[in-house]
Amino acid sequence: MAKQPSLRRRRVVAALKRLREEAGLTMIQAGQKAGFSQSKLSRVEGLEVGISGDDTRTLCEIYGVDKGTTDALAELARHSRKRGWWHVYSDDVLLKFVDFVELETDARSVCSFQTDLILGLLQTDNYAEAVIRHGYPNANDETIATRVELRAERRQHWNKEGFELWSIVDESALRRPIGGAETMAEQLDHLVSIAAHPKVTLQVLPINISGHMALGVPYTIINLKDKAAFVNLETLTGGLYLEDDADVHQYDLAWSRLSATALDFDRSLALIKRIAREHRRGHGKQPHLAEEQP
Numbered sequence: 001m002a003k004q005p006s007l008r009r010r011r012v013v014a015a016l017k018r019l020r021e022e023a024g025l026t027m028i029q030a031g032q033k034a035g036f037s038q039s040k041l042s043r044v045e046g047l048e049v050g051i052s053g054d055d056t057r058t059l060c061e062i063y064g065v066d067k068g069t070t071d072a073l074a075e076l077a078r079h080s081r082k083r084g085w086w087h088v089y090s091d092d093v094l095l096k097f098v099d100f101v102e103l104e105t106d107a108r109s110v111c112s113f114q115t116d117l118i119l120g121l122l123q124t125d126n127y128a129e130a131v132i133r134h135g136y137p138n139a140n141d142e143t144i145a146t147r148v149e150l151r152a153e154r155r156q157h158w159n160k161e162g163f164e165l166w167s168i169v170d171e172s173a174l175r176r177p178i179g180g181a182e183t184m185a186e187q188l189d190h191l192v193s194i195a196a197h198p199k200v201t202l203q204v205l206p207i208n209i210s211g212h213m214a215l216g217v218p219y220t221i222i223n224l225k226d227k228a229a230f231v232n233l234e235t236l237t238g239g240l241y242l243e244d245d246a247d248v249h250q251y252d253l254a255w256s257r258l259s260a261t262a263l264d265f266d267r268s269l270a271l272i273k274r275i276a277r278e279h280r281r282g283h284g285k286q287p288h289l290a291e292e293q294p
Helices: 007-022 027-034 040-045 053-063 067-080 091-105 125-135 141-161 171-175 181-194 245-261 265-281
Strands: 107-114 164-170 200-205 219-224 229-233 240-242
Touching: 007 040, 007 053, 007 067, 007 091, 027 040, 027 053, 053 067, 091 107, 091 141, 091 219, 091 229, 107 245, 125 141, 125 181, 164 171, 164 245, 171 200, 171 265, 181 200, 181 265, 200 245, 200 265, 219 245, 229 245, 240 245
Parallel strands: 107 164, 164 200
Antiparallel strands: 107 219, 219 229, 229 240
């Protein structure tokens, strides 16, 4: 069976097709203006062949696209013809997560709401290992270690290339003793430390509020350098991606309300520090209302 085109290539093609239609051109008309052979654009839009950065730029100019979008799509097309750093990992390790890693690599900003877990990019190795063991109870130690390594490498690439990261985490995730009290305390110490990063915004959603717009729905909004946006909904088998403007808008609206409801930066850090101390004292499961923090 032929391998599915990369998500990057599918994104370029989808954007070019949309731009062509907005310009009111048929494939034949666009191909002629670009100097393409009769079937070339049809094969590109049909994902039968790839497209170069130069051809992408040519089409964007024909469609009257602004320079910023043209540059972003041309760069995306060039990257779509290369193997990403994550391809050193086997399909057994990546599974359907490959699309998320690709989007994360191309992101300019990521907004993530988590209910049960600390966000993957903010996890320590010990916490990540405990999470992965729960998620893959039948995996052997070698597979677990490779998955932890992949998560660590994602952190390294983020530290190097650095998109804006905004994480809102439910207080219950801070209290759940994943990996044990010491692992949790170490993890929360790490959150306090990483919160000082200039590209990180961290907030805690207090456990004592009655509800919010995203109850039971952890999600991630990924805003890309080519101005596209995806919403990722995590599932047990990989994840669901939404890109329709109306869908993305709904999650943007939920994000605005979540960020307004969550504790501000200073109060969030104060609560994280206090819960870390509770884990070290062996009281990590004991509820503590957010407004009681110092």
